[in-house]
Amino acid sequence: LEITKYILSQAHWKDHPELVQNLIDKGSVDQKMAEFVLSKEHWKDHPELVQSLIDKGSVDEQIATYILSKEHWVDHPELLLNLIGKGSNNDVIAVHVLSQKYWKKHPELLGYLNYESKIKIKKVTFKGLKKKQSKVSYAEWRLLNTQPSFQCKEVLR
Numbered sequence: 001l002e003i004t005k006y007i008l009s010q011a012h013w014k015d016h017p018e019l020v021q022n023l024i025d026k027g028s029v030d031q032k033m034a035e036f037v038l039s040k041e042h043w044k045d046h047p048e049l050v051q052s053l054i055d056k057g058s059v060d061e062q063i064a065t066y067i068l069s070k071e072h073w074v075d076h077p078e079l080l081l082n083l084i085g086k087g088s089n090n091d092v093i094a095v096h097v098l099s100q101k102y103w104k105k106h107p108e109l110l111g112y113l114n115y116e117s118k119i120k121i122k123k124v125t126f127k128g129l130k131k132k133q134s135k136v137s138y139a140e141w142r143l144l145n146t147q148p149s150f151q152c153k154e155v156l157r
Contacts, residue, residue, distance in 0.1 A: 004032040011042040017049055024052045034062035044072040047079055054082050064092045071102045077109060084112045 007013060008020060020037060023029050030053060037043060038050055050073070053063055060083060067073060068080050080103075084093060090113045097103060098110065 004029050005036045008033075009036045009040055011040070014042040014045070017043075017046045020046070020049050021052065024049065024056070027056070027058065030056065030059045031062050034059050035066045039066040039070055041070070041072040044075075047073075047076045050076070050079050051082065054079065054086075057086065060086060060089045061092050064089055065096045068093075069096045069100060071100070074102045074105060077106045080106075080109060081112060084109065 004023065008023075013019065020033065020043075024033060034053060038046075038053070043049065050063065050067055053059055053067075063083060068083065073079065080093070080097060084090065094113060098113075103109070
């Protein structure tokens with residue numbers, strides 16, 4: 001529907017979240033809703049709409065890629081925690097969301113990521129603390145290397 005891309009994406013529609021909720025309930029434009037509407041800063045005061053999409057589970061990857069990767073959602077870590085809790089898109093979350101510098105306000109979220117494929121890292125430095133022989137996934141290793149407060153040394157294979 002073009003209503004998502006060209007109408008509801010405009011700032012002057014932010015005072016009508018019921019229109020967005022109706023379309024989410026209908027379920028035919030969830031991906032466009034994530035990409036073109038809820039990704040906009042003027043929708044940041046309606047986290048319940050993002051939570052509705054998370055609850056549906058139809059566009060989790062798009063939520064991470066287009067919505068929670070934006071700085072204006074950093075004040076809603078509960079949304080990211082709920083998405084992480086589903087356990088289905090942790091690599092996307094690591095690469096597109098937690099790798100953004102503004103999410104460094106919530107380093108505790110790293111601990112909730114679950115990975116099946118692990119690589120060993122001999123030493124991870126986090127603000128001066130050393131953790132030896134840690135197991136993290138490749139995506140988490142990439143994330144750690146993009147964060148200015150992390151530095152990975154000597155990857156073990």
